Amino acid sequence: MRAVLFLLLAATAAPAAWKAGASKVEITPKEPVWLAGYGSRTQPSEGVRQPIYVKALALEDSTGARSLLLTFDLLGLDQGTARIIAESVQKRFGIPRERVAMVASHTHSAPVAGTVLLPAYPLEASHVAVIERYTDWMLERVTEASEQAVRALAPATLHFGQGFAGFAVNRRRVGNRARPGPVDHDVPVLGVKGSEGRWRAIVFGYACHATVLSDNQVSGDWPGYAQAAIERDHPGAVALFVTGAGADSNPLPRRAVALAERYGETLGYEVADVLKQKLVDVAEPLRAAYREVDLPFSEAPKRAIWEDRAKTGENHMVRNHARAMLAMIERNGKLPERYPYPVQVWRFGNQMKMIILGGELVVDFAHRFKGEYGADDTWIAGYANDVFAYIPSLRVLREGGYEGGGAMIPYGQPSPFRWPVEEIIAETVDQLITATAAP
Template identity: 35%
Template structure:
C-alpha cells in the first residue's frame, strides 16, 4: 500500500509510553481549560455557490445546514488560542480573516497567531466576497448585481458571526483534559492520473494520499467529551454538482460523532487533500456514506487508547513569501494547449499582461504552528496543500505527535509540491485569485518548484520557535 500509514506506529508508541485510556485521571488539577461555541452560517436567502463554474444561478435547496465551530484552549499559564472550523470553501485573508482577527484582537487581546480559521472546502458552500463586481468575473458570469450585493451582505454578517463565535468560546472556558490519537481512512483517493498528454483529473487509486485521521479529544472533569477535533485529507466534493447547500461528508461525519457522544462539539479540520477526492462521488447520499464511514473511524479512535496532551501551549506564526515563476508571454502561451486547468490559468495570466499589469513574483501567506506541550504539534498551512506535504513535513519534523492541516487562514489556490509543479495538472495552477475577484489585484501565477522547500523550512523554523519555552 502506498497510502501514508501512521496509525500502527502511533499505536505502538502509545503502548510503549504507557498512555492511559480516555477519561482516566491522576486526580490532579486538569492542565487545560477549554470552551466551545457553534453558529449556523447557512445563508438566509439563495446565493451563488462556489466550487464549480458549471452551476448556474443561486442555490435551489438546503440539503443540510452549514456551521462554524470554535474550540478555545487555555493552558495552566493562562496562554490562550482559538481554533475555528467552518463549512466554507475557503477563508481568504483580505476578505474575511484580516478584518476578523483585527476585531478579535481589539476585543480579546488575542493576536492572529493564536487564531486558526480552517475551511472544510465544501464545494456546496456559498461564495464569500466583498466585491460588488463579481458579476463581471469569469468565475461567476451569470451573477446579477443583486446577487453580488446579497453575497456582500452575507460576508459582512459572517464576519460578525465569527467574531462573536470566538468571544463565546473564550467565555465558555472550563477545566478540561486533552488527549489524542490517529486513525486511518479510505475516503481520499488521488485524482492525479498520468496520461500521455499530461496529468488529468481522474481517480488514481495507485497514487499516494494522506490517509491519517488525527483525533483530539477534549474531556470535561467528568471524563466525558466536550469537544472532538478530527481531520481528513480529502476534498469535500462527495455531493458533486448539486446546486444545494451542504456541509458534504465532513458534516455527516460530525453528526456521527455527536450522536455517539451527546453534548460534544465536533470540529472538522481539512488536511493535505488538494489532490484527493472521495470516490465514488456525485450525490448527497454518497456524501453521507463517506461521512458516516469517517465518523465511525473517529469514534473508534475515541474509544481506544489516546495519548495525554499536557501543555504548555506555544504558538508561532509568520507571513511567508511563496515564490512564483517568472514567465515570458511566449512561455505562458505554451500552456494554452495543455489538457487541464493550467491552460485556464495561463489565459488569466495573459489577461493581466493585456491589462498593462505586472505578474506578481510571490504570494505572501500565513503559516502557523501550535505546540501543545511535547505531545502534539499542529502545523497549519495555507491554501490547498497536496498530499505530499504530509510526507515532507513528517520527514522534516518527525512523525510523532504531528498534525498537518491545510486550508487555514488564507486560501489563494493550490499549494503544490515540487513534483506536482514538474508534472503539471490541475493542482499545479497555483495562485488563482485574479480569476475570482479583480478587486484583489493581479494575483495569479504558477509556483516555482522551490515553494516546497520554502514551506517546509518555514514550518520547521516555526516549530523550533514554538518549542523554545517548552522544557
C-alpha cells in the same frame, strides 16, 4: 508493586490545568446565494440540504495564554476576510495572531464568501451583492461563536489519538493512471473532555476534497455529515473538522447524497473508535508561532495578452481572470511577483504538534512533514488562514496540470509558482517548529 502502579497512574493522568470552551453557530444562508467550488454552476442555490456552521474552540493554558481554533463549513477564507477575523479576535479577546487558526472544510456546497475563487463563477452584479451581504453576516456569526467559546472556558483535559479511513483517492491518477497516487488516510483526533468526564469538543482531521456533491443545495458535504454524526454520537460535544493536505484527493466514488452521508458516517465510526482507544494525554502549554513567507510566481504574460484573453478567452473563467489581471495592473502598475503565504505551528506540550498551512495543500507536504517530525504526533492542516491557490510540491509543480498551475486561473493569481516553493515552505515550517520547541 503498588508504588509502580502509582507511578504509572501519575505518569498517565492528564494535567487538568487546561481550560477549554467550544461553540457552534449556524451560517446557513437565508437567501439564494452562489455556491462555491465549481465553475459549472449557472445559478444561485436552490435550497438547503443541511445547515452549515462556524465552530470555535477556545483553549487556555495555565500561563494564561489563550488560543482560538475556528472551523468553517465553507470553501475557504481569503486573506482579507481572515485578517478581519484575526484582528477582531485580537481586539476583543487579546488573542494574538499566532494563536488564531482558521480552517475551512472546503465544502463545494456552501456560499461563496469574500473573494475566494471569484474568477471561477459567471457572476452578475446582483450575485456579487448577495455574496457581500452573506460575507458580512457570516463575519458577525464568527464573532458570536468566538465570544461563546471564550465565555465557556472551563477546566478540561486534552487527549490525542489517530485512526484511518480510506475513501480519499489521489485524483491526479483519475486522468492518468501512470501517475503515482499518494494519499494521507490518517484521521487525527483531539478530544477535549470537561471535568464532568464528558467530551466537550472533538477536533478531527482528514485529507480529502469535500466534493461528493455538485448540485445547488447548501450542505457541508461529507465533512458536514461527519460532524453531525460525531455530535449525534457524543451528545454535548462540538465536532470541529480540520481539513488536511487533500488538494489532490477526491472522495471516490462520488455524486450521490448517500455517499456523502456514508463517508460522514465512516469518519464518525472511526473517530468514535479512536476516542475509545488508549489516548495520549496532552499536556500544557500550547506554544504557537505564525509567519507569512513570500512564495514567488513565475513570469506572467504581458498586458497585450491579457487584453486579448479578456475578449476572446475560451470560457468565462479565462475572461474573468484576464479582466482581474488587467484591473490589478491598472491599480498597482504591475502584477504581483510573490504572495505572502501563512505558515503556523501549534505545539501542544510535548505530545502533539499541528502544522497549519494556507491554500490547497497537496498530499506530498503531509508525507514530508510527518517523515521529518514524526508520523505519530504531527497533524497537518491545509486550507487554513488564506485559501488563495493550490500549493503544489515540486513533484506536482513539475507534473503540471490543475493542481500544478492550471488552478491559478480560477484563483485569480497571475501565474504558476516557481520551483523553490516547496523548499521555502519547508524551511519556514522548520523555523517555526524550532521556535515552538520546549525551552
